[in-house]
Amino acid sequence: MKLVKRENGTWQYGLNPIEADLLNRLLNQFPFTENGPAEITRTDQDPKVAEREKLLNESLAEHRKELQQQGLKLLIKKSKSRVQSQRLILNAEQREILLQILNDIRIGCWVALGKPDSMEPESFNHTAQELAQHHLMNLAGYFEHHLIGQE
Amino acid sequence: MPSVAEPVTIPRPVIRKQTRSDDDLGPTYYVICWNDPVNLMVYVSHVFMKIFRWNKQTADKHMREVHEKGKSVLVREGAEKAEFYVHQLQNYKLQATMERAE
Numbered sequence: 348m349k350l351v352k353r354e355n356g357t358w359q360y361g362l363n364p365i366e367a368d369l370l371n372r373l374l375n376q377f378p379f380t381e382n383g384p385a386e387i388t389r390t391d392q393d394p395k396v397a398e399r400e401k402l403l404n405e406s407l408a409e410h411r412k413e414l415q416q417q418g419l420k421l422l423i424k425k426s427k428s429r430v431q432s433q434r435l436i437l438n439a440e441q442r443e444i445l446l447q448i449l450n451d452i453r454i455g456c457w458v459a460l461g462k463p464d465s466m467e468p469e470s471f472n473h474t475a476q477e478l479a480q481h482h483l484m485n486l487a488g489y490f491e492h493h494l495i496g497q498e
Numbered sequence: 499m500p501s502v503a504e505p506v507t508i509p510r511p512v513i514r515k516q517t518r519s520d521d522d523l524g525p526t527y528y529v530i531c532w533n534d535p536v537n538l539m540v541y542v543s544h545v546f547m548k549i550f551r552w553n554k555q556t557a558d559k560h561m562r563e564v565h566e567k568g569k570s571v572l573v574r575e576g577a578e579k580a581e582f583y584v585h586q587l588q589n590y591k592l593q594a595t596m597e598r599a600e
Contacts, residue, residue: 385588
């Protein structure tokens with residue numbers, strides 16, 4: 348995945364067919380994991396905290412649903428050629444949506460792996476499911492990095 | 499020929515009545531971003547720039563603080579605005595909370 352051009356508020360990326368296929372799969376199958384409960388504070392003892400946390404979790408769930416719907420609109424049309432690179436053209440809003448989806452996948456996999464301190468594969472048990480989650484986490488990170496790391 | 503200065507009328511300053519939102523009256527909160535080993539550094543900076551409209555230098559400074567010190571106080575705001583920022587940051591999956599300022 349490579350940033351080809353940036354002009355007039357759009358970003359144009361070139362992806363090889365494998366990358367395009369993988370990105371489509373990620374978008375098609377998002378979300379992969381459950382949304383864990385979110386905390387709004389670590390120290391505040393205010394009795395309203397529970398209510399605030401409920402609102403936060405509802406808002407996050409709603410946002411995720413929107414991401415899912417918007418993500419499907421970003422699917423890359425299949426090219427007839429198996430070799431030719433494919434183009435992904437995003438405006439600023441679409442780019443943010445894709446970024447959030449990818450990071451949601453990355454964080455979701457990390458949570459599913461038990462929130463390990465180390466990202467090295469040695470720190471996980473090697474069940475097939477855990478290995479798959481580890482690969483998925485890295486894949487999402489790969490796309491994230493190429494989406495915003497080339498500016 | 500000596501010139502005669504014309505009288506100048508100085509306009510009276512307009513004193514606008516200050517209005518205060520509920521946030522000004524209640525306690526204030528620190529919006530804190532906590533470190534985790536999974537969010538990419540470039541991503542964290544990007545989110546700070548997006549949400550707080552900071553320049554890259556400020557965003558990177560806070561990102562490094564999160565990474566090196568375990569947390570960074572991003573802003574100090576009233577309850578409503580602090581809560582808004584926490585929602586925004588958590589939508590991006592950053593570990594952010596609001597903690598009451600002393």
